Amino acid sequence: xxxxxxxxxxxxxxxxxxxxxxxxxxxxxxxxxxxxxxxxxxxxxxxxxxxxxxxxxxxxxxxxxxxxxxxxxxxxxxxxxxxxxxxxxxxxxxxxxxxxxxxxxxxxxxxxxxxxxxxxxxxxxxxxxxxxxxxxxxxxxxxxxxxxxxxxxxxxxxxxxxxxxxxxxxxxxxxxxxxxxxxxxxxxxxxxxxxxxxxxxxxxxxxxxxxxxxxxxxxxxxxxxxxxxxxxxxxxxxxxxxxxxxxxxxxxxxxxxxxxxxxxxxxxxxxxxxxxxxxxxxxxxxxxxxxxxxxxxxxxxxxxxxxxxxxxxxxxxxxxxxxxxxxxxxxxxxxxxxxxxxxxxxxxxxxxxxxxxxxxxxxxxxxxxxxxxxxxxxxxxxxxxxxxxxxxxxxxxxxxxxxxxxxxxxxxxxxxxxxxxxxxxxxxxxxxxxxxxxxxxxxxxxxxxxxxxxxxxxxxxxxxxxxxxxxxxxxxxxxxxxxxxxxxxxxxxxxxxxxxxxxxxxxxxxxxxxxxxxxxxxxxxxxxxxxxxxxxxxxxxxxxxxxxxxxxxxxxxxxxxxxxxxxxxxxxxxxxxxxxxxxxxxxxxxxxxxxxxxxxxxxxxxxxxxxxxxxxxxxxxxxxxxxxxxxxxxxxxxxxxxxxxxxxxxxxxxxxxxxxxxxxxxxxxxxxxxxxxxxxxxxxxxxxxxxxxxxxxxxxxxxxxxxxxxxxxxxxxxxxxxxxxxxxxxxxxxxxxxxxxxxxxxxxxxxxxxxxxxxxxxxxxxxxxxxxxxxxxxxxxxxxxxxxxxxxxxxxxxxxxxxxxxxxxxxxxxxxxxxxxxxxxxxxxxxxxxxxxxxxxxxxxxxxxxxxxxxxxxxxxxxxxxxxxxxxxxxxxxxxxxxxxxxxxx
DNA sequence: CGATTTCCTG
DNA sequence: CAGGAAATCG
Numbered sequence: 077x078x079x080x081x082x083x084x085x086x087x088x089x090x091x092x093x094x095x096x097x098x099x100x101x102x103x104x105x106x107x108x109x110x111x112x113x114x115x116x117x118x119x120x121x122x123x124x125x126x127x128x129x130x131x132x133x134x135x136x137x138x139x140x141x142x143x144x145x146x147x148x149x150x151x152x153x154x155x156x157x158x159x160x161x162x163x164x165x166x167x168x169x170x171x172x173x174x175x176x177x178x179x180x181x182x183x184x185x186x187x188x189x190x191x192x193x194x195x196x197x198x199x200x201x202x203x204x205x206x207x208x209x210x211x212x213x214x215x216x217x218x219x220x221x222x223x224x225x226x227x228x229x230x231x232x233x234x235x236x237x238x239x240x241x242x243x244x245x246x247x248x249x250x251x252x253x254x255x256x257x258x259x260x261x262x263x264x265x266x267x268x269x270x271x272x273x274x275x276x277x278x279x280x281x282x283x284x285x286x287x288x289x290x291x292x293x294x295x296x297x298x299x300x301x302x303x304x305x306x307x308x309x310x311x312x313x314x315x316x317x318x319x320x321x322x323x324x325x326x327x328x329x330x331x332x333x334x335x336x337x338x339x340x341x342x343x344x345x346x347x348x349x350x351x352x353x354x355x356x357x358x359x360x361x362x363x364x365x366x367x368x369x370x371x372x373x374x375x376x377x378x379x380x381x382x383x384x385x386x387x388x389x390x391x392x393x394x395x396x397x398x399x400x401x402x403x404x405x406x407x408x409x410x411x412x413x414x415x416x417x418x419x420x421x422x423x424x425x426x427x428x429x430x431x432x433x434x435x436x437x438x439x440x441x442x443x444x445x446x447x448x449x450x451x452x453x454x455x456x457x458x459x460x461x462x463x464x465x466x467x468x469x470x471x472x473x474x475x476x477x478x479x480x481x482x483x484x485x486x487x488x489x490x491x492x493x494x495x496x497x498x499x500x501x502x503x504x505x506x507x508x509x510x511x512x513x514x515x516x517x518x519x520x521x522x523x524x525x526x527x528x529x530x531x532x533x534x535x536x537x538x539x540x541x542x543x544x545x546x547x548x549x550x551x552x553x554x555x556x557x558x559x560x561x562x563x564x565x566x567x568x569x570x571x572x573x574x575x576x577x578x579x580x581x582x583x584x585x586x587x588x589x590x591x592x593x594x595x596x597x598x599x600x601x602x603x604x605x606x607x608x609x610x611x612x613x614x615x616x617x618x619x620x621x622x623x624x625x626x627x628x629x630x631x632x633x634x635x636x637x638x639x640x641x642x643x644x645x646x647x648x649x650x651x652x653x654x655x656x657x658x659x660x661x662x663x664x665x666x667x668x669x670x671x672x673x674x675x676x677x678x679x680x681x682x683x684x685x686x687x688x689x690x691x692x693x694x695x696x697x698x699x700x701x702x703x704x705x706x707x708x709x710x711x712x713x714x715x716x717x718x719x720x721x722x723x724x725x726x727x728x729x730x731x732x733x734x735x736x737x738x739x740x741x742x743x744x745x746x747x748x749x750x751x752x753x754x755x756x757x758x759x760x761x762x763x764x765x766x767x768x769x770x771x772x773x774x775x776x777x778x779x780x781x782x783x784x785x786x787x788x789x790x791x792x793x794x795x796x797x798x799x800x801x802x803x804x805x806x807x808x809x810x811x812x813x814x815x816x817x818x819x820x821x822x823x824x825x826x827x828x829x830x831x832x833x834x835x836x837x838x839x840x841x842x843x844x845x846x847x848x849x850x851x852x853x854x855x856x857x858x859x860x861x862x863x864x865x866x867x868x869x870x871x872x873x874x875x876x877x878x879x880x881x882x883x884x885x886x887x888x889x890x891x892x893x894x895x896x897x898x899x900x901x902x903x904x905x906x907x908x909x910x911x912x913x914x915x916x917x918x919x920x921x922x923x924x925x926x927x928x929x930x931x932x933x934x935x936x937x938x939x940x941x942x943x944x945x946x947x948x949x950x951x952x953x954x955x956x957x958x959x960x961x962x963x964x965x966x
Numbered sequence: 967c968g969a970t971t972t973c974c975t976g
Numbered sequence: 977c978a979g980g981a982a983a984t985c986g
Contacts, residue, residue, distance in 0.1 A: 806977090821969080821970085843969095847969080847970090848978095850969090850970070850971085851977085851978075851979095852977080854970085854971065855977060855978080857971090857972090858972075858973080859977095936972095940971095940972095
């Protein structure tokens with residue numbers, strides 16, 4: 077950073093500032109003194125500047141590198157951080173595989189036309205995947221070197237070539253695999269499928285990451301980052317992390333551990349200093365975290381291992397249950413499908429051959445998991461809208477599904493030692509049905525599709541829960557470094573995510589966290605009619621508001637049934653999601669994008685993502701934000717968030733930053749939904765509508781660059797929950813400006829007490845709100861005075877000679893400009909007093925300019941002083957929370 | 967040092 | 977309109 081420029085810039089600024097920076101409330105004498113000092117400062121400036129230069133050079137040249145580099149590496153670092161933290165969060169959960177499997181499988185079906193290999197790879201990979209995953213978990217348990225188990229053949233191209241960003245996943249991969257296709261030994265096939273799997277998983281995870289660019293990840297990532305930064309020496313932690321990431325992820329794909337690993341060095345060296353400096357300058361939370369860092373690392377490692385184990389167990393459990401469900405499913409459908417069995421077999425061979433080692437149970441079982449109930453409903457009323465829409469597509473999928481299962485069945489017999497009989501029987505039944513399931517399979521297809529959706533979302537839900545919980549724990553560790561690993565953090569975890577009343581999510585050791593999931597599945601397992609029960613419950617836990625139930629977003633069923641037309645929501649959201657995930661995802665790993673006009677189809681690929689993303693901001697803000705944001709003035713969800721206070725107690729010192737961000741973010745976000753705030757209230761009757769709207773909102777917001785992290789957190793704050801400062805508050809403030817240009821902070825507190833009503837527990841938050849309000853008024857004034865000056869000068873240019881000629885009426889241009897700014901909708905009757913004040917101001921400016929006072933650097937100060945005395949009382953109405961409704965009718 | 971205000975930039 | 981910086985005051 078050119079210090080010269082900087083210096084000059086500073087110089088210029090200083091000169092300017094010295095002149096004009098005069099607050100209205102400042103003492104009169106200060107002006108004089110200031111000016112006296114100015115001259116002195118002018119002389120001193122050179123030295124002063126050089127001092128500043130020194131500072132700058134500290135920032136920029138700390139390590140002999142340029143600032144530019146520093147910036148770049150910062151960016152890189154951020155990216156890496158994200159990726160890393162993401163992996164951190166997700167990787168240990170072997171369940172992630174499930175997602176990819178599900179997606180993959182559904183894709184594979186449609187991929188019939190696709191290169192046979194693609195399809196086959198996808199399908200066949202499933203089984204080995206599981207095995208590998210298991211093996212991986214085992215090995216990782218022991219040696220914590222998952223990467224080894226994940227690339228069984230070790231034949232993957234060294235990741236060295238891959239850059240940070242997005243190693244081209246497929247091209248390499250496919251070619252690579254295809255080259256191996258020739259040797260069809262079982263082993264090779266295994267590897268092949270593995271690669272495919274990995275590729276797909278990578279893609280899926282990409283999706284996930286995109287979706288969950290989330291608060292969670294982000295915030296925790298940030299903390300971790302700090303840790304890492306402070307810790308550069310002990311790379312152990314990173315290494316571990318990288319390993320776990322690589323272990324479950326495609327190591328040679330998007331998240332290449334080695335690239336991650338390679339980065340830190342440069343990071344630490346080049347950026348490190350500059351970054352640290354900067355951070356120190358801004359906020360000094362580094363030291364605190366440093367203290368407990370090693371402990372944290374250790375505990376986290378342990379935790380990770382624990383979680384891994386738990387997850388594995390959970391996975392197995394799920395598999396069992398799914399098998400059971402499968403059975404039931406087929407029993408139910410036996411009768412229906414029998415009539416239809418004719419075709420469906422035409423393409424059997426092509427897949428059959430390929431799917432030899434597909435021992436994947438979970439894929440199929442999961443698919444049918446949690447769908448029983450759904451599918452029953454479907455049987456009654458569901459078909460019409462679905463089955464008629466795109467029979468071919470569904471049919472294909474259905475067939476593929478069946479076929480796949482049949483194949484699995486076959487495979488199972490080979491390696492099914494541990495699998496048990498029931499499953500095999502079930503699969504056999506399936507097989508039969510697969511043979512049968514053909515021509516008339518619309519129903520079946522539809523059902524299957526639905527089930528797939530459900531299953532996917534459910535699994536995703538579980539997965540997310542699995543990984544988000546641990547993540548949070550980690551975050552808490554950073555936030556409250558004093559807390560011991562498991563217990564306190566997890567308890568806080570539960571409190572933030574699931575208020576006591578709902579109990580089901582208990583004290584939560586890492587174990588019990590996952591145990592909960594298993595429990596839910598068990599419920600399903602024993603034939604409970606509501607497979608989604610557990611997820612729903614969790615949803616409840618998060619306060620009705622937060623996570624739109626998968627069911628709701630499902631197949632558009634929820635929304636439709638609710639009777640509320642939800643025309644845009646999903647159609648809007650879909651493209652966004654798709655875009656976000658990048659081409660690879662949409663093209664390969666996801667099922668073919670459903671035709672837009674297919675209401676029922678939308679959810680299918682989406683649901684996975686939708687259902688996924690919301691949970692990610694389930695515990696977005698471990699801390700104060702949770703409590704605050706979810707205060708719901710509307711009171712529509714009485715149960716609410718008792719968690720607020722609790723969380724607050726555990727809030728870390730730097731919660732301030734978060735809250736601040738949140739405030740502004742919320743405003744931003746709200747402005748996105750903006751203007752319709754009032755309407756949202758009315759819509760609240762329909763939760764579904766609510767959910768989808770919020771969803772799309774969040775999705776839209778997530779497109780908005782850096783904000784997305786925060787935005788994802790509380791998408792609802794913008795639309796429905798008015799915590800913090802909402803657009804309405806802004807509007808109110810603007811209207812208040814018509815009465816008072818210089819409100820005291822106390823006044824603001826009074827008039828915006830509703831904003832903080834809940835936040836009183838969080839002083840910092842309150843302060844933020846207040847200063848935010850102050851800032852608003854400051855901005856208002858700025859605009860106001862700019863307009864005044866502008867029009868005054870304009871008047872002078874127009875030849876106006878006397879201030880008396882200047883009047884400000886409601887039709888005056890000046891007023892229109894102001895009104896446009898503060899009262900855009902013109903739905904508020906501006907008090908006459910404001911016109912008078914404006915007129916006075918204008919004349920003051922006019923006179924001052926005419927008198928040539930504007931040569932004086934602080935010439936405006938006098939005007940400010942005058943104007944600040946013209947404040948009038950703000951009507952009591954403004955104190956009412958509903959003031960807008962009352963005011964705007966006028 | 968914190969609060970407040972203005973200026974500047976995006 | 978927000979963020980940042982600087983100036984100023986108590």
